[in-house]
Amino acid sequence: MAALQGELQLQVMGVLWRLEAATVERVRGELPDQGGAYTTVQTVLNRLADRGLLTRHKVGNAIEYRPSVSEPEYLTSTLRATLAGASRPARRA
16 A cells, blocks of 8 residues: 555656646646545645645635655655665665
8 A cells, every 4th residue: 555655646746746836636637547536635745745845825715735846856865765764685686
């Protein structure tokens, strides 16, 4: 399940890097197969915002999300975290 969650997070970030700003419904509509349930996409967006990867602003009745890190920054950080979590023998492979 964690791998699927990570994949969805990357897809969500990809949509926001491309659009620069979007609501939950807009992000959901840009994801493959409509991204699953509205609440799933909303949860992912909120978790990414809580981690400082997105900002959120109220626009009318909706909340708009914007990336606060660039794609290269995000990928570098993710790669470093993955390598730091790997065991010493796995890093040598």
